[in-house]
Amino acid sequence: MTTPELTFAVLVLLLTPGPTNSLVLLAGAERGVAGAARLIPVELAGYFLTVLPLALAGTTVLADHHGLRTGLTLAAGAWVAALAVRLWRMPGTGGAAASVGARALFVTTALNPKALIFGLVLLPSPDRLAANLALFAALVALVALVWGGIGAVLRKGAGQPRAIFVLRRLASVWLAAISVVLIARGVGA
Template sequence: MPTPEIALAILLLLLTPGPTNTLMMLSGADRGLRASLPLIPVELAAYLCTVVPLTLLAHAASPWLGALRPAIAIIAGLWVLSLAIRLWHVSPHQGDRPLVSPARVFVTTLLNPKALIFGLVLLPATAPAQGFALFTALVVLVAVAWVWIGQRLPSAAGTGLALMRRAAACWLGLLSLGLLAKGFGA
């Protein structure tokens, strides 16, 4: 059974603003809660694609994973930077095309450095079935919360949405610089 401390650590790390949470918030602002709900299984699937193998192989993988961390950080940083650039240049007249696509959520979450912490540190300290069940429930809960926050933002329509996209692009740009600095500094 996961300890309350591990459950709280997973929850707080999931709540931390990052690239995936930013995309979920933007989707909520752009399309609302109901239309954004299909992105939640995509986020969960991407996390599980990374977290499950890392958790199951945590002890065997730890020696070589340390060597891969800089490359993972650089790849993730470049992806987040490309997201920031695309968000900055989104046309206000993009028609019915949603700003946040399932593919963007999947790749962004797959490259999310939080997955390394979940898979190599937090979840290996739990019984696998219970840890994965807790993780799944918390991912869904937090994703809904970020979409709901985006939907509730007062500037979620018209010019306000464009300003929010630019602010999100700036935030993602800062996150990408941090990831790139970790990758090149290691």
Template sequence: MTIAEFTLAILLLLCTPGPTNTLMALAGYERGITKALPLIGAEIAGYLTVILPVATLAAPIFDQWPMLSLWMKLVAGAWVFVMALRLWSIKASSEKDHHVSGRAVYITTCLNPKALIIGLVIMPHGSLGLLAPHLALFAALVLTAACGWITLGATLGGRQEVFFGPILISRMASVGLLAFALILTGTSLGALI
């Protein structure tokens, strides 16, 4: 895969709505751009926590036992469902309350199926030295995409209209996460049956 193909594939995945992107947009809404930017470190760490071992060690294991990959997707779907429930239950609060934590972004990103797809399909497999240039480019692309999602959320948060209140935004994010969890667990359960 060329660098251009790698970049395009990563950007397509990172720009697709999903659990991590939903949380980043919600963080931008809650905190504004500047205060949400530190969460990008948690997102990058979450992706690397999965991608590094998968691309360097686990790819042959997943090839040999594809059921393991399905079970990991079920666990990821369950986590996304829990996040959806938490977002739905958010009550009206003060402007200082932040419901999206670095821990939530990290765990959600670790369980995000995009990390497995990147580690198994897009990222080259081999030693850390071989992966280093791709990992640096990947981190820059995550930074770019996350800034976009944070900016989208902050833009909605900056609107003075009552329509875009915190409860509505968190409920919309919850519905998005719930849909993603249902699709993920549905396809995984379908493959298991």
């Protein structure tokens, strides 16, 4: 895969709404772009925890341990479901607490199903792995700024406490839907 092809494939996948992007959007709505940007190292660490081992040896490990992929999918589904419940239960318009912490973003990103695609399909390359990982890191940062920026714009577009409450509820419903899909995939595997 050429560098432009890889860039396009990674960007399309990273920009797709999912659990990590939902949390970064909420961080942008709650803290602004600068607050969301402070979480970029956490997101990178979460992705690299999964992507790096998979890019180095994932195909071999998953071929030898068929249940591992199913277990990862079920774990991701359960975690995303727990996040959905947590976001739903957060205080209403009077609650000013931030709903997106570093721990939640790290675990969500490490369990993100996209990481499997990055680590097993898009990034592995015997002669270009380091360059691919550097490109991936830059694109993760760029996309995090985009999602954080969207959240910041949404925050300014409406009364802040109510807008954040609505965003939390929407993110909760979206995450619940993603968790159902993940759990169904894990059970069906």
